[in-house]
Amino acid sequence: MFRRFLATAAKGSAGPTIEAADIVIIGGGPAGLSLASAVKASPVLQGLKCTLVEGGKLVESLEKFYESPPQFIDKRVVSITPASMDFFKQIGSWDYVKKDRTETYDNIHTYDGVSGAKMEFDSPELATMIENINIQSSLLQRVKQLNNENPDNPLTILDSTKVVDITEDPQNEWPILKLDNGNSIRTRLLVGCDGYNSPARKFAKIESRGWAYNRWGNVATCKYKDNEFRFPTGWQRFLPTGTLAFLPLPNNWCSLVWAVPPEISAIVGKLSDEQFTYMLNAAAKLTPDELTYLYEIADKEPENLIEEIKWRLGLFNKTLTTVEQKENFPLEIDYIVPNSRAKFPLKLSNADSYVEERVALVGDAAHTTNPLAGQGLNMGQADVKSLVETLENSCKRGLDIGTKIALEPYWAERAIPNHVMLGIVDKIHKIYSTDFAPIVWARSLGVNVLNSLPFVKDFIVGEISHKGK
Ligand SMILES: Cc1cc2nc3c(=O)[nH]c(=O)nc-3n(C[C@H](O)[C@H](O)[C@H](O)COP(=O)(O)OP(=O)(O)OC[C@H]3O[C@@H](n4cnc5c(N)ncnc54)[C@H](O)[C@@H]3O)c2cc1C
Structure with a gap:
């Protein structure tokens, strides 16, 4: 035929x-x-x-x-x-994947950069990171x-x-x-x-219709400080400027996706790898107001940025006295792979x-x-x-x-x-793109309620991971 x-x-x-x-x-x-x-x-x-x-x-x-x-x-x-992985298995390509370069993880920890409200999504083999x-x-x-x-x-x-x-x-x-x-x-x-x-x-x-998000997704390959073992976990912090995500890779490496508006992207894009690394650790823990101040320093006097962040993070880390408090945040980044930084414009479109x-x-x-x-x-x-x-x-x-x-x-x-x-x-x-108090209150309340309803979270996990499809 x-x-x-x-x-x-x-x-x-x-x-x-x-x-x-x-x-x-x-x-x-x-x-x-x-x-x-x-x-x-x-x-x-x-x-x-x-x-x-x-x-x-x-x-x-x-x-x-x-x-x-x-x-x-x-x-x-x-x-x-898991649905995509099953499809690769079905068409026979998964056998050729370099498995030692992939990381399967069971848990994503999300936290609100303004209110601190957090939500955890757990499911065995929730997703797999792969190049x-x-x-x-x-x-x-x-x-x-x-x-x-x-x-x-x-x-x-x-x-x-x-x-x-x-x-x-x-x-x-x-x-x-x-x-x-x-x-x-x-x-x-x-x-x-x-x-x-x-x-x-x-x-x-x-x-094709849609819009630009007025955000750049900054990516890099990062190494966590090797001072502590943690099970592979995805970390996602919602900041009014955009989302900061560290997604797990083998051997205590992680993949960065950091969405920021073009003006901040231009500032952090000029930083050295070391300054950029400090800025990432700041973005994972400090308040949006402190981050705004740090972006100004990064722009006008970048030579003072590292000392400023060291001091602020030092104060912040002193407030984390118990293991549980420490585990509410990702491990700090030690360094990033040279030449691994790139950025992509983020947009929604649908034909x-x-x-x-x-x-x-x-x-x-x-x-x-x-x-x-x-x-x-x-x-x-x-x-x-x-x-x-x-x-x-x-x-x-x-x-x-x-x-x-x-x-x-x-x-x-x-x-x-x-x-x-x-x-x-x-x-x-x-x-999450706002720090307007009523919306922050409503979303945090919503997150706290959701976090206490395992069956609703299981439903969301099922939808996002396409399990069972
Ligand atoms: C920062 C970032 C993080 C992401 N993270 C995730 C994630 O965690 N999970 C996820 O599911 N997705 C993620 N995505 C999205 C994902 O990367 C894309 O959806 C996916 O790579 C698109 O694949 P594609 O094959 O459709 O298109 P593309 O990868 O864009 O491929 C299109 C190809 O067409 C070729 N082409 C175009 N025009 C021509 C021409 N005229 N002649 C010949 N060839 C041509 C191009 O050279 C290119 O190779 C992320 C995207 C970004 C930017």
């Missing part, structure tokens, strides 16, 4: 230099490589001719990581849910294995190859992708796994639809969210799973997989869960 599909495609082609495919995926990020692996691992879909096009130098960097992983954990790390590159490299290895098993119809990866234009074949309305190497591909189905600025979404004329005639959108091409709940990549994995099931059903029913009617079950399945998740994360961001 699939060969017949392609024969039809070739007959209608506009010229001999245009390749034809059943599925072209733009983007070799976590979503694109997951989709490629899932299609080729599917007994129903593996006969389709499938090409992945990626603008970056993908294969070389992922092979290098797989063959000789670097000493330090990369700065791009994500928290994946984006570890996910991508495992997926590439799985694709290579599947290609070896299916040498007549392997997945083609065109990396270091940018899609520069997408037009519509006038004969049958299939997308034709123009590549920067001069070649073109025409495809029955174009899947945009091409991130926030998705060229596929633009080609399909699908509107009006994830499907159009001959086009489907997946992952960040369809939606982006504030990383405070660690859901962006996880939502993308759920998209991939749903799209693959939709394509399988279409194939079994003999439908043309690129038609909008065949793709609509995917959109129907993913629209509401993604919309709900984007809304929840947005509300959390907004509720």
Whole structure:
């Protein structure tokens, strides 16, 4: 059946230099490589001719990581849910993950930077921290294995190859992708796994709506002071300027995500690694007013910053006299990995639809969210799973997989869960972005009530970790 599909495609082609495919995926990020692996691992879909096009130098960097992983954990790390991990197992890529570079944790400790109200979320294997590159490299290895098993119809990866234009074949309305190497591909189905600025979404004329959070997410790989053992725990402090999170990595390392407005990001971005480290320890413990003062020092007299923080933290630490009080805060950061600092603009976006005639959108091409709940990549994995099931059903029913009617079950399945998740994360961001007393009182009361209702917390944990889905 699939060969017949392609024969039809070739007959209608506009010229001999245009390749034809059943599925072209733009983007070799976590979503694109997951989709490629899932299609080729599917007994129903593996006969389709499938090409992945990626603008970056993908294969070389992922092979290098797989063959000789670097000493330090990369700065791009994500928290994946048990549901995402199960999906990687289902498509066969989890076997290729470098497990010694991942950390599974059972507990997230959140605390309000204004009122101090705290909430703990516990569940066995709540989430797992893993480098984006570890996910991508495992997926590439799985694709290579599947290609070896299916040498007549392997997945083609065109990396270091940018899609520069997408037009519509006038004969049958299939997308034709123009590549920067001069070649073109025409495809029955174009899947945009091409991130926030998705060229596929633009080609399909699908509107994406949302807003910027006016926050930068500052990331780094950090080492806790080795003076005390703690079970791997995620720490999250809600400050009016944004969320500060330390997420656990193996051997007492952790991954930082620190959301701050652009003006603060510019100030902390100029600090040395040592000054930045002190500022992190201050942000984990001191009051928002003290932090505002410290940002001023960091801007105007950075040479005095470390002494000022040492003095303030010294006073604060003296107030923590019992083990229980100390355990209400993360361990202090000792140092950060050189060159591990980076920053990303944070935004919410959601496409009006994830499907159009001959086009489907997946992952960040369809939606982006504030990383405070660690859901962006996880939502993308759920998209991939749903799209693959939709394509399988279409194939079994003999439908043309690129038609909008065949793709609509995917959109129907993913629209509401993604919309709900984007809304929840947005509300959390907004509720915590203020130090307005009545709101602080209300949110702290809410948190204290929630913290005393285990069944409600279990429900939230279930939703966030997608357990049971
Ligand atoms: C600070 C931060 C922390 C985060 N933490 C978490 C977390 O804990 N948990 C979680 O689930 N998510 C998290 N996320 C979100 C997560 O990183 C993203 O949702 C995920 O990486 C998106 O993957 P993707 O494959 O959809 O898109 P991308 O990774 O953006 O991949 C898109 C790919 O398309 C390629 N491309 C684009 N245009 C073209 C073109 N014209 N031609 C060829 N190729 C093209 C790009 O080169 C790129 O490789 C976080 C995000 C940030 C910023």
